[in-house]
Amino acid sequence: MKGDKKLSLWERYLVHEIGIEFKACLYFFAVLFFYCVVRIIGGVYSADILHMTQMILACYVICYMQFILFWDFDEADTLGAREISGMVICTALYCALSYVFGWFDRKLTPTLIFAAYILVTYLCVFLIYKTKRHLDDKKLNEELKIFQSEHKK
Amino acid sequence: MKIDIKKISQGEESVTIRYAQMTPSIQKIIGILRGEKTKLWGRVSDENVCVELDSVLYLETVDDRVFAYTSDQVVRIDGSLSSFMDEACDETFFRCSKSMVININRVASLRSMSSNRIDATMENGEHIMISRRYAVEFRKLLKGDR
Numbered sequence: 231m232k233g234d235k236k237l238s239l240w241e242r243y244l245v246h247e248i249g250i251e252f253k254a255c256l257y258f259f260a261v262l263f264f265y266c267v268v269r270i271i272g273g274v275y276s277a278d279i280l281h282m283t284q285m286i287l288a289c290y291v292i293c294y295m296q297f298i299l300f301w302d303f304d305e306a307d308t309l310g311a312r313e314i315s316g317m318v319i320c321t322a323l324y325c326a327l328s329y330v331f332g333w334f335d336r337k338l339t340p341t342l343i344f345a346a347y348i349l350v351t352y353l354c355v356f357l358i359y360k361t362k363r364h365l366d367d368k369k370l371n372e373e374l375k376i377f378q379s380e381h382k383k
Numbered sequence: 384m385k386i387d388i389k390k391i392s393q394g395e396e397s398v399t400i401r402y403a404q405m406t407p408s409i410q411k412i413i414g415i416l417r418g419e420k421t422k423l424w425g426r427v428s429d430e431n432v433c434v435e436l437d438s439v440l441y442l443e444t445v446d447d448r449v450f451a452y453t454s455d456q457v458v459r460i461d462g463s464l465s466s467f468m469d470e471a472c473d474e475t476f477f478r479c480s481k482s483m484v485i486n487i488n489r490v491a492s493l494r495s496m497s498s499n500r501i502d503a504t505m506e507n508g509e510h511i512m513i514s515r516r517y518a519v520e521f522r523k524l525l526k527g528d529r
Binding site: 359 | 501
C-alpha cells in the first residue's frame with residue numbers, strides 16, 4: 231500500500247488506552263447512577279467522594295481485565311458462553327468491590343440488585359455495539375457498490 | 384539475463400527477445416511491450432498461464448511465495464505483494480493485511496466486526512479479514528478520500 235504508515239508501539243498503546251478509558255467512564259457513570267439512586271432511596275442526598283474514587287478505579291481496572299482477560303466481551307461479534315462467563319465474572323467483581331468498600335452499606339438486597347443492574351448494563355452495551363456495527367454494515371456495503379460501479383472494467 | 388540497449392538515429396524502434404525457455408517473467412515483459420496491463424502471468428503446476436487481472440479474487444503470500452486466486456485456479460506469480468501493487472497501479476486492488484491483497488471489484492459484501500475490523504466476503508464465498516490497521520485506509524478508499 232502506497233503511503234502506508236505503520237502505527238508505532240506507543241500509538242497502538244494509545245488506541246487501546248483511549249478505548250479502555252472511554253469504557254471505564256461509561257461504566258463509572260452507570261455505577262454512579264445506581265449508587266445515587268440507592269442513596270436517594272435511603273434518604274441520603276450526598277455522595278461520598280471516597281466511594282466515587284473507588285468506583286472510577288474499579289471501573290478502570292475491570293475494563294482493563296475485560297480487554298486483556300475476557301476477550302472484550304461487550305464488543306464481541308456474538309454472545310457465546312465465553313462472553314457470558316466474562317460478563318458474570320466482571321459483575322461478581324463489581325459486587326465484591328461494592329461489598330468490600332461498603333458502597334451500599336454492605337446490605338445484601340442493594341448488592342444483589344446492583345449485580346442484576348451491571349449484567350443488564352453489559353447486555354445493553356453489547357447490543358449498542360452490535361447495532362452500531364449493523365448500521366456500519368449497511369453504510370459499508372452502500373459505499374462498496376458505489377466504488378464498484380465507479381471502477382467497473 | 385544480458386540486456387543490450389542500442390540507440391538508433393533512424394528507422395523503426397524494435398525490441399528483440401531471445402529466450403531459452405518461456406517463463407512468466409519473459410511473458411510479463413512481452414505483455415508490457417504489447418500494452419497488456421490487464422493480464423497476470425504465472426504458473427500452475429509448472430505450466431505457464433495467463434489470467435485476466437480482473438478475474439483475480441485475491442492474492443496471498445504463503446512461505447514467501449505469492450499466489451493469485453481466481454474462482455477456478457490458483458496461480459503462482461513472481462515477485463512480492465508490494466511489487467504486484469506497484470506494477471498493477473490499480474485502485475481496485477487493496478492491501479488488506481501483511482500477507483493479502485484483495486480485488487475490491489470481486490467483493491460480494493462487507494461486514495463490520497469488533498475492534499474495527501472488516502470481514503470481506505468474496506464472490507466465491509471465502510471470507511477475508513481486513514485488519515484494524517488496514518480497515519481505516521479501506522474505508523477511506525471506499526469513500527474516495529484516499
